[in-house]
Amino acid sequence: MQISLETLRNSPGKTFSYEFTQEAAVFDLTEDGACFDRPVEVRLEAVFRDGKFHVFGSMRTGLVSECSRCLQPFILHLEGQWEDDLPAEAVQELDVIGLVREMYYTTLPLKPLCTEVCKGLCSICGADRNHEDCGCDLEHVNDRLSEFKKLLLE
Numbered sequence: 001m002q003i004s005l006e007t008l009r010n011s012p013g014k015t016f017s018y019e020f021t022q023e024a025a026v027f028d029l030t031e032d033g034a035c036f037d038r039p040v041e042v043r044l045e046a047v048f049r050d051g052k053f054h055v056f057g058s059m060r061t062g063l064v065s066e067c068s069r070c071l072q073p074f075i076l077h078l079e080g081q082w083e084d085d086l087p088a089e090a091v092q093e094l095d096v097i098g099l100v101r102e103m104y105y106t107t108l109p110l111k112p113l114c115t116e117v118c119k120g121l122c123s124i125c126g127a128d129r130n131h132e133d134c135g136c137d138l139e140h141v142n143d144r145l146s147e148f149k150k151l152l153l154e
């Protein structure tokens, strides 16, 4: 996973493409216990132009995740992109692992959802509301809660 900046520098204006497919551990992405179900695919394009390295990257992978609403395990498909100009004098070498880590952590959702429309768990009986209509009256509970609050305030 080396990108020779010398090669880029010697051909200004020419775009070089690179592809890597590596296990997530190669990019130090498994340190927080993340479990990947496939390797990480990375594409990078780099060009030396006007005294800068312009780098465009994209990555793709999937990991075993847990829905933050219904708590069911599911495969989270991740796709990230990244683009930046690096001033030539500041760059000794292109840190591919660093780039991939940055793409990964900016793409990773804080609250992963199995689907955008996941209904989550019932806050009363705990049923998975994607699979069953437990019939609990959530609105009624909210009404009663606000009545209770009113009583406390009076």
Ligand SMILES: [Zn+2]
Residues within 6 Å of the ligand: 067, 068, 069, 070, 071, 072, 113, 114, 115, 118, 119, 120
């Ligand atoms: Zn869910």
Ligand SMILES: [Zn+2]
Residues within 6 Å of the ligand: 122, 123, 124, 125, 126, 127, 134, 135, 136
């Ligand atoms: Zn319920």
